[in-house]
Amino acid sequence: MNLPIFTTPSELGHYLQSHRSQAIGFVPTMGALHLGHQSLIDRARHENTLAIVSIFVNPLQFGPNEDLDRYPRQLEIDRVICETAGVDALFVPTPESMGIKDALTQVVPPPMMMSGLCGRTRAGHFQGVATIVAKLLNIVQPDRAYFGEKDAQQLAIIRKIVIDLNIPVDIVGCPTLRADSGLAHSSRNQYLSSTGRSQAAVIYRSLQKAQTLAKGGEIQSQSILTAVKIELATVPEFQLEYLELVDQHTLQSIETVEKIALIAIAGRIENTRLIDNIIVGG
Ligand code: AMP
Numbered sequence: 709m710n711l712p713i714f715t716t717p718s719e720l721g722h723y724l725q726s727h728r729s730q731a732i733g734f735v736p737t738m739g740a741l742h743l744g745h746q747s748l749i750d751r752a753r754h755e756n757t758l759a760i761v762s763i764f765v766n767p768l769q770f771g772p773n774e775d776l777d778r779y780p781r782q783l784e785i786d787r788v789i790c791e792t793a794g795v796d797a798l799f800v801p802t803p804e805s806m807g808i809k810d811a812l813t814q815v816v817p818p819p820m821m822m823s824g825l826c827g828r829t830r831a832g833h834f835q836g837v838a839t840i841v842a843k844l845l846n847i848v849q850p851d852r853a854y855f856g857e858k859d860a861q862q863l864a865i866i867r868k869i870v871i872d873l874n875i876p877v878d879i880v881g882c883p884t885l886r887a888d889s890g891l892a893h894s895s896r897n898q899y900l901s902s903t904g905r906s907q908a909a910v911i912y913r914s915l916q917k918a919q920t921l922a923k924g925g926e927i928q929s930q931s932i933l934t935a936v937k938i939e940l941a942t943v944p945e946f947q948l949e950y951l952e953l954v955d956q957h958t959l960q961s962i963e964t965v966e967k968i969a970l971i972a973i974a975g976r977i978e979n980t981r982l983i984d985n986i987i988v989g990g
Pocket residue numbers: 736737738739743744745747748854855856857858859882883884885886892893894895
């Protein structure tokens with residue numbers, strides 16, 4: 709059977725009306741689907757009886773000088789990936805049908821969760837994410853929604869808004885899928901040359917160094933972060949934007965690793981912005 713595609717909330721709502729008795733798993737994406745997305749879809753399928761995927765390149769989460777216009781769009785390929793993966797319905801709303809306009813009501817996560825990490829250079833990004841994720845959760849009303857741990861700040865903020873706004877959904881965090889080199893799969897990897905891709909593997913390599921140090925008993929954040937910087941410096945083409953060791957839930961910097969913490973990196977290779985993170989401690 710052909711995978712049904714809905715482009716407005718009311719069309720999708722109509723379809724879902726006759727499926728409300730089922731356990732609904734939802735995977736929101738911006739498309740250009742890769743193996744990371746597919747792992748979320750597989751999990752949604754296995755833990756639910758109905759799997760819904762959305763593809764929406766959310767204009768609210770791109771800054772004025774970011775890559776909204778050139779963000780990869782490949783709907784036909786994505787449709788085939790979803791159909792092959794056994795997705796039950798695809799939601800591909802237009803900005804108009806999502807009500808994107810100047811006077812849109814916005815969801816504002818706690819400023820302390822947005823001020824560090826990616827929020828430092830991406831003003832408005834997480835407000836844009838939170839607003840659209842809240843709208844999508846209200847439209848789909850899934851039992852479970854699946855998000856990648858690769859976007860750790862996003863995941864922490866979504867967990868927080870779901871609690872604070874009493875949105876009745878289980879947020880499921882899923883491990884980061886990587887290429888053999890360790891580079892995290894990302895839609896933006898399409899921008900990289902093959903040289904760039906192999907250089908970008910330094911990000912995960914440096915995170916693994918940190919994990920090994922922490923496993924060996926090092927708890928001082930400064931020592932762990934210094935080891936990461938030394939490894940990152942082996943690839944001078946990598947331009948570091950931030951490197952932080954933070955509490956996994958509050959996203960606040962910590963001096964010593966007493967419990968599970970997150971080391972997060974953002975930087976550029978060939979002017980493509982890449983992020984990644986790893987869990988340490990605990
Ligand atoms: P995006 O299309 O980039 O907005 O991503 C959609 C969802 O897929 C988000 O929850 C991401 O965190 C997740 N995701 C992206 N890359 C990966 C990856 N390599 N492994 C697992 N999940 C991922």
